[in-house]
Amino acid sequence: MAVTLQQTLIDIDEEQLVFHLHNDQISYILGVETGNVLAHLYFGPRVRGYHGERQYPRIDRGFSGNLPNTTDRSYSKDDLPQEYGGNNTGDYRQPAAIIRAANGARTVDFRYQDCRMEAGKPELKGLPQTYVEDEDEAQTLIVTLRDATLGVTLELAYTIYRDRPVITRSARLINHSEQAVDLEKVASMQMDLPTQPLDAISLPGSYARERQLSRERLHRGVTQFESRRGASSHHMNPFVALADPNTNEFQGNVLGALLIYSGNHQISLERDPIGQTRLTMGINEYNFDWRLAAGDSFQTPEVAMVYSTTGLNGMSQTYHDLLRDRVARSRYKHDLRPILINNWEATYFDFDADKIQSILDAAAPLGIEMFVLDDGWFGHRNDDNSSLGDWFVNRNKLPGGLADISKRTHDKGMRFGLWFEPENISADSELYRAHPDWVLGVPDRGRTLSRNEYVLDFSQPDVVDNIFEQMTAVLDKVPIDYIKWDMNRNLTEVYSPHSDSAHEGETSHRFILGVYDLMERLTKRYPQILFEGCSGGGGRFDAGLMYYMPQSWPSDNNDPIERLKIQYGTSLVYPISAITAHVGTSPDELLGRSTSMKMRGAVAMSGTLGYELDAAQLSDADKQAVKRQVAFYKQHRELVQYGTFYRLESPFESNTVAWMFVSPDQKEALLFTFVILGAVQPEPHITKLAGLDPQQTYVETDTNKMYGGDELMQLGLYTTPVQTSDFTAQVHYFKAKD
């Protein structure tokens, strides 16, 4: 195949069938081995080229079978590092795909057929994904493999960006045979890493304790990180990093893999008997069985892989830029995000127009820019037992309707935002009474309630259309600037009454496709609306959602000490502009812990700031404090939301927590330090800064103190615990001296 693209990012050695994707920072190399098996050769820092001289050791492993019709006992798919392993044909490691043929055989054996290159990046229909704005910024290699017996081809797509250490991968299966086949598992990617010690870094959690960073050395056998909840979940984010054991925030090699998907996911890491590690990532095979008719194709979601030689901060900064610039599509993706106040914890369901007016009256003079009317404005919802599915205003509570609330908010010079939970339904709703069959559930079997809600069958286009129409009826009429899109339960009894037995295994993926369809239609129709994702806090804080919504609510937990961990873990992958953070009350609503306004403010100002309290109830002193926070944040929010973020000291490891933001020109920096517990006779603690220009002199504007960039990074500053207080925060702003 001729290489025709200018300044190609992909070299193809046609003789040896070796493919080398490269930019200034990274190389990814794959090649075709004996028997046309597609082998993984390398992913890491850039190499100039690959001469093909490094041969995988040929050793008869015993009990590792060899290719059919060969006598070479030293060559086995059971140990060869591969790009997409088959099933039931002598590779006993985790399969990338399991396909059931019409005769019941689950045997999969893909061999190389051919390849092609494309400028830019082809679109994946109906799925969230990374994209290019200009064809020249990336190139895509599509390698086609074929299972001749099944009559199914597999297209593996690899995109490399010119200026980012990023490779994206996805897979597409096409059934060229005359018969349907059933897909029991189709991973988005697989890759076998060479024998080496590796730490797996993941983001497990729970409701109100999302994305707690976890790190463990990989041992023999399979380690699996997954969600079976029908959502990416609070419990395990669809992300893993594989790091050299010496990797820390600033040094070491680390490979990140992020699935751009919001449903069930499965990340498996298998350390094989000779120490190699197989990484497999994609839609979870649990509850998945996709009937692929003759002539049809199936496209997997995409994985975005990052390679960093500068530790975890390097990896995170690449993800932050990628997600902000080439996953988020909203017109707000580079805009300063408004400071909002939300009435949820102020009122819960108990509000009326007067109550809202009192919040508006109190919030506007503080400089707050947007009011969000949360749950409880629709149907006859006065608690969480009714009305989901009835997206029309509750006139008992709001006699003037939403238009009145919108006007009251706009009259105060603030933007108006509204809460929806489009995917769920209450049994006590008009929608349920009209369409009881629109709910996920197995006939003659009880349905599991969660928060007293059922889940609408979004695998069915009619159901999605109905919610679309109900929402547009509101949004076409009322001036609305922002939507908080919630999803307050996980899926159970995943069964669509309108599907048939051959297709039931498709329901959980089709549900997510239905959700994406609704999000696509609404975000396209209302480009002026800023959308924020939410799922009982951060139950769907994933890259799939970011394609539609540039920000998400990471947790219902507003306690600043708990938030240190949640925000630190979330920042491993997701950009700060996407991480909303609100100042709540003290004592905290969920935990009951008391903390200062300064502590709560400093944590919330480390993300996209908002307030989750009743502004009308604040003391005068707290009002003044909020006013100062808002003014300070407005002055610095560009730096916070779009600067380069450095994690300095981790709440998972120490009593002192620190992070900072540096402007792209290194002329400004904002440092936040937190000490969790005070101490008697504390050890002196030094925090060293990062990312500054060592040659530059910086002034701390509050104190007029002067420091060299090198001084701040090498000598650092004292952040010693205070003897008398727990939960303290310091904020330092540095500006380069002209």
Ligand code: GLA
């Ligand atoms: C979820 C959200 C909250 C709030 C409630 C309303 O829990 O995370 O912020 O919107 O739903 O029911």
